[in-house]
Amino acid sequence: MSKRVMTPEDLLQLRSVTSPALSHDGEHVVYVETTLHNEKNTYSAELIRASLANPDDYQYLTQGEHINRVPRWSPKADVLAFLSNRTGTTQLYVLGSWGEPKQLTDEKKGVTDFRWSPDGSRIAYSSTQFPEAEKEEDKPEPLVVNKMKYKSDASGFWQGEYVHIFTVDIDSGTHTQLTDGELSYTLFDWTADSEQLIVASVNQENTDFIFTNDLILLSVDSKEQTQLTDQTHVISDASASPDGKYLAVRAHEREYDNATQNEIYLLELATNTWTKLTGDWDVQLGPVVAADFLQNTVDPGLVWAGDSLSLTFLVSEQGNVGIYQITVDGQREAILTGNQHVYGYSISSDGRTLVAGISESGHPGDLYNVSPGTDEQTRLTTSNDSFLEEVEVVQAEEVRFKSEEGHELQGWLLKPAGFSDGESYPLVVEIHGGPHAMYANSYLHEFQTLAARGFAVLYINPRGSLGYGQEFVNAVRGDYGGGDYRDIMAAVDYVLGQNAWIDETRLGVTGGSYGGFMTNWIVGHTNRFKAAVTQRSISNWTSFYGVSDIGYYFTEWQIQADLDDTDKLWKHSPLAYVNQIETPLLILHGEKDYRCPIEQAEQLYIALKRREKTTTFIRFPESNHELSRSGKPSLRLRRLEAIGEWFEQYL
Template sequence: MTRLLFACLLLLSSALATAQDRRPISHEDLWLMPRVAAPVVSPDGKWVVFTVTEPAYDPAEQVVDLWLAPTDGSTPPRRITASKAPESGPAWSPDGQRLAFSAQRDGDSAPQIYILDLARGGEALRATSISTGARLPQFSPDGRRILFTSNLYPEAASDADSKRVAEERKARKHSARTYTGFPIRNWDRWLDERQPRLFVQTIGRDDARDLLGGTTLIRSPGYAGRMTNSGEELDAVWAPDGRSIVFVASTNRHNAAFAFTHTDLWQVPVDGGEPRRLTGAADAPEAEGPGYTQPRFSPDGRTLYALLSPHTGKVYNATRLAVFAWPSLRAQPAIELPEGRSVSTYAISADSRSVYITAEDAGHEKLYRATAGRAGAELAFDMARGLYTGISSSQRGATVLVGLYESATEPPEVVRIDPARRTHHRLSSFGVERAAALDMAPVEHFWFTGERGARIHNMLVRPAGFDPNRRYPLFVVMHGGPHTMWRDQFVLRWNYHLLAGSDYVVLLTNYTGSTGFGEAFAQGIQGDPLKGPAEEINQAADVAIARYAFIDGDRQCAGGASYGGHLANWLQATTDRYRCLVSHAGLVNLKSQWGTSDIAYSREVGQGGPHWEDIPLWQEQNPIRYAANFRTPVLVTFGENDFRVPINNGLEYWVALQRQRVESRLVVYPDENHWILKGENSRHFYREVSDWLGRWLGTADAPPASP
């Protein structure tokens, strides 16, 4: 008994020493943590490939390479590329012997497709040489050809045409942009004339064929791909017989100023011909309809799946999984998740009998399972911590399911998920040791019932070196969107633990409008863009203060970015409970935001109509209208290249603050967009926030200022 007691005391003292050795997270810890991207499993399930970014504050020193790991976990991952240029979009050949990816290496004027022969070894060989660049490769079912995407000017009918047109544009003496329709911008870039095209090329030959060139489809004024943060994509996949390509495209994007737009599924023969619309009404191309993205075939080739986003007149609609028999294209019941949750990613089992789906659920992203032929899906297993993203499944043999796992205290790592055992095991450990050295408490979940009857989910983060006998100020942080969710994940731009430091408790509330709580809850914000969510955030702060004795209710600040910045500005207009505010990319004027943002129609739908109609909401929930009430000290930050919430809103807010003599600080990042993405700018931003909170809330070493 004495020996057992001694051993227990030894283990306890060791654990306490380990905990005491941990330190608060620094910006260097956060920024330099290796970043692991979504994995792609080999067709036979034996290997998984993924990119790893090794960040640096100097972009020239950042490294992005491909890594390979066995899915049985028998050996650690190994680096399989080591060039200066980053690789992206890795894809396996059907036999699992080769990898295709996109990279811009020495001598390339634009990114090209490279193929790495894993069986023979050696360097990757360039497969394409198209002047407009190549991305997102996909091997044909027989492994002899490669499919890829490139952006061309509409009049270009060949690569020689592309070079000629590019030279003509370059030789222009003016720099004017001319538009005849909407949209004209996306996030941080002006849209140009170039459009996405699909190419098929025989491996080993320079015979790239433009499958869409000269077609009626690309001459449509509304032709476009699926819009992404960096451009647009066609989500192309090979049909099982290798004779055609299935892809997504819009024919009504030019209607975006006055209607919801969407993408349909299309099919084009690899030998050329006019694409055939597979979904939607061919005789009514301008009509609003459900949007399809990310098509994928089952391994047995009998079923086509695609993400489906319906249009119901609501700003938000949960994503379903559309199902079609192939090749008849007979529609099957769409797969829907319990309580109207939204499909995030999906993977089809090797035997084609099951579909695995990830979906947001109360701060997590959990794994669901659907059986082929049935419309419903059910939770594969529950989880109390973290989330799964980016899942991928093998195509033959026993199903091997891989993905990323992360939590607020664990950076993303590649894992093999075992649904039968309701667990996973790590295949990579790039950030494990580094994270273990940091004092980061797991997030704590709690709920309360809002004044309007909805159950509201919250997460709370304690500071490093937490002392239960100390009273800590509260920093209320509001997420963007609004149709997103605070998640138990390792966040880069608003990292919970870096914000908390050693001095603050961080509160994260999933107000009405958040995803992960069912479609109806997310839709509940329509017609109430700011007031209702802000009231829930204030109530959450009251509940947290009453629930946790270590929170000092006399010292509170609030902040957020994007929609979270909108809410910060609404709090400025409607309450003086906070000692300070932080507003990044936040609108202050609903009307000017409508007319200057890169998206417009969804905003007026949310308000009930355009602002020139007699709709009181445009005035009643417009922060600038209450400028006479502005009195809370506020840190205002903006990226000058932000087209989603253009800087005019920041300048308008700043002038009102100065007019009302509100103590405030404006920080503009000329080389940033909606997000602060550059290392040194990010470090500066976090320092600004820390200094602002320290001034008004105080720290362990300094008392707060008086508002």
């Protein structure tokens, strides 16, 4: 039986299977299955427990129309903690043999993260706390702004809130607030004795020009804080060894601002001795994949083995994400690698049992029981099997070649669904955001819908992408529209030369965020493309400097200019080349995008229309910068349809 082709609406049929959590006996795994619902325009996420010995033996632990996520087992009992928004805000729950979830918190603004104490008696959690004086809902108040970091694409305008750390006793239900004041804290872990928490904060009154944070030990009894660093690092994770001797820390020293790769440091607590374990390893630690399908993924961070002699963690390199292990004396070993995207995992303390979430370009993702260090895998989930039996999913073909400047470039080519030799097909070039991100051997729904419409899809990692070493990721800074543009065009030339079936007169280009900037730049510098779609883009660095939630520092880091050098800002602005744009351009933008505010799209649209160029502007209500990944389902579908229809019209 022939399969039908993919549609945007198929996003509603697919299930995202993520966040595996192994039980202590190694016999079961709990995971999250996320579904999109068009009728109510919402998401739901359920917790499912499955047997490793018999994956068909599974049980839904939660059911309904809520989002239940981040399952974590107690270290000492068969009790599961998780986050759920079933009351309207995200709160902390536990589930045990009693069968019904028990709510542990009732924080007004919800719970953002949590960690079990090693003795299983308490859970530490973080929660956003607002000033005592609450505003009346029906009376709008002016927003008084006294800081530069006053808004966020994720959370909106800052109104005096701070993130603080709490504990809750499992037996008594007693809550204790451990931090207060005008500081925010990030929760990482407990120390092995269950007496202290490992947290991070910025101990500065004015953080507008502070981009590092400090590692702190926080006593859960006295609330005393011991600062372990002195604003020298950007710390993204820390975990304590089970024997209490070490802290493992993932961080970097901002040598290349936000283009700096992470390192793993080992802190010996007794001597306060720091050792960089990964100093000779030129890779990106942690997952950095640009994708649009998976929901409720969790980076496991730095995971200690039970004997305190090694750590496991995710590594992004060469278009793949895999699991590696490093010992306390710096010896590295690959645990799970290959042409795939490992988007999460759970490993037993003895390292013998590993459950990993794995996606490939032709498969949305499943959980697998993996024999560490071998190729032996048993698939545990089949959430999308019936769908995949009916719908054609195209497997990407890897593209590798050397640029004229001598560096190797990697990308992938999707042939059109139903490809037939002897036929001629148009090509759409996709450009990821960041720019410090990475396309990978992973499923991308947008690309599959374009292939289903008869387009070939080319996507590459140009200079500036993570996964290819520090020099490569740093190469884009101060050169937007230079070497990165040449890399993308070289990729187009290469695939045209290798694939005679691609019609070079029918080329399209699209991308979002930095990819939107590059789309704007490309159509202002060549007329080779017959259609383009720019999404949540940047068009004018001069105005971006003041309107983006990250504008002033991101512009200085990436363009390496500020308002004292408007000539350079304008030189790198696609709006400066609007007279040269002849390509029909569709502009897509979210109304509530604070990362690349919608005025960037408005300027470009008006400039094009004033010059009577072919363009259409679609504004997406209630949508921030994450529209394509986590926006309202109906708007995500409308976006996919608009992209496909534009390319069908002009290619």
